[in-house]
Amino acid sequence: MSTRLNLLLLLLMQVLLLVTPLAVYAQDTDRPVNWPTTTAVQTEAGQIIPAGAFGIVQIDTPRAATLLHLRGVMGRGTATIRSEGKHDCLILPIRFVAGDFGGDSISAHTRKPIRLILQTAAVAKALARGEDVVSDMYRTSSQMTDSNADIVIERGLSDGYGFVLNPGASVVADIFGAKASRATCSKL
Numbered sequence: 001m002s003t004r005l006n007l008l009l010l011l012l013m014q015v016l017l018l019v020t021p022l023a024v025y026a027q028d029t030d031r032p033v034n035w036p037t038t039t040a041v042q043t044e045a046g047q048i049i050p051a052g053a054f055g056i057v058q059i060d061t062p063r064a065a066t067l068l069h070l071r072g073v074m075g076r077g078t079a080t081i082r083s084e085g086k087h088d089c090l091i092l093p094i095r096f097v098a099g100d101f102g103g104d105s106i107s108a109h110t111r112k113p114i115r116l117i118l119q120t121a122a123v124a125k126a127l128a129r130g131e132d133v134v135s136d137m138y139r140t141s142s143q144m145t146d147s148n149a150d151i152v153i154e155r156g157l158s159d160g161y162g163f164v165l166n167p168g169a170s171v172v173a174d175i176f177g178a179k180a181s182r183a184t185c186s187k188l
Contacts, residue, residue, distance in 0.1 A: 037082065041185040043089055047080045048188065050117060054124035055081035055089075057165060059096045059114040062156065064107075071103035073111060073157070079167065081124045082185070089185040090128055098135075098163035114156030116165075123150050128180075133165040 040051045049056050062075035079092040096114065118124050126133050138150035142159045146152060153159070169179070 040188040043183045053117045055118040057116040062111045064111045066103035066107045072099040088182045091181045092167050093169040095166040098161040100160045115154040117152040120150045130167045135163045
């Protein structure tokens with residue numbers, strides 16, 4: 001009987017050891033973060049995160065395609081997110097897909113760059129954790145003065161598009177996580 005009890009306790013301890021790191025990680029994501037958003041910052045590469053924002057997403061050469069009533073845009077870019085420290089930013093590769101039902105022909109072409117401003121910590125944290133950000137999950141707006149929006153579309157896309165921001169440069173990033181880098185950010 002003591003052998004069965006020992007085996008049961010051993011199994012229970014193994015399960016607790018596996019679950020404990022997950023619980024600690026979940027608690028860590030809910031901890032308040034001191035994001036320095038009172039001033040605008042600029043990265044070494046010249047990307048500017050405006051005051052009040054937690055980050056930006058830049059898609060430099062998006063491609064658009066229209067197939068009858070379907071219209072889509074896709075591209076690769078970067079997300080630049082303020083880190084907890086005051087002098088660096090997190091740089092993540094991003095895959096971007098958007099679409100709507102506003103098409104009226106069959107065509108494909110390159111579009112002007114797309115720039116999104118991340119106005120809430122929830123969106124910035126989700127990208128930093130490697131999670132997909134779907135526009136339906138957050139409030140989006142194309143009005144720069146909309147203080148209630150989680151994501152502001154600064155240029156390159158209209159309000160009618162639904163979109164997905166997927167951290168990572170490939171499908172491998174979906175499995176192992178997006179590879180992020182850090183860059184020095186300075187106040188403007």
